[in-house]
Amino acid sequence: MKLSINGKPVEVNSSPDTPLLWALRDELGLTGTKFGCGAALCGACTVLKNGQPIRACVTPISTLAADDAITTVEGNDEKVGRAVKQAWQALDVVQCGYCQSGQVLAATALLSANPHPTDQDIDQAMGGNLCRCGTYVRIRAAIHAAAKLL
The missing domain is CATH 1.10.150.120 ([2Fe-2S]-binding domain)
Structure with a gap:
């Protein structure tokens, strides 16, 4: 699956139901996004999708489009x-x-x-x-x- 993370195109080979959090941390090495509760209740896993906060722990990568701009804390440099x-x-x-x-x-x-x-x-x-x-x-x-x- 192709995604745009921190302004760069990346390819993620995880299963489509993999939460974005784990693709970021385990596959892409972007460990600034943290696992907190796993139920979208604490906000530790917050990233931006097209400028809006989302919870990466409950967002399957299959729900993201290649043109969605995902920003993690590592890329938050605007x-x-x-x-x-x-x-x-x-x-x-x-x-x-x-x-x-x-x-x-x-x-x-x-x-x-x-x-x-x-x-x-x-x-x-x-x-x-x-x-x-x-x-x-x-x-x-x-x-x-x-x-x-x-």
Whole structure:
């Protein structure tokens, strides 16, 4: 199956029912996307499909088209992604870091669609991404900081 991952065409030889998460990690070596719950409840596996957050743990590769643009944390280097990562570092958001690739991608999608989000917008967009360390206050502050950078 042919896919577009991080702006590059790739071929995946996994079974069609293989979740995107495992094709990314096991076949393509893109280990920034994490396995959290396996049921699309925690957001650790969040990637972007055509700029929208999806849960890679429950997305079979057979549901993706060759022209779907899949972005992982490794390829999140466009203007908004760079601003989010810069704000994350400046505000020292990361504690354990396990959930952060999903958090960063969800924040990138939010700021791409809404460059000046309110706290309520942030809470709504980020609500499906859990952080066991509880860095939600820093995440919200970093999203506001990234918005200012943009």
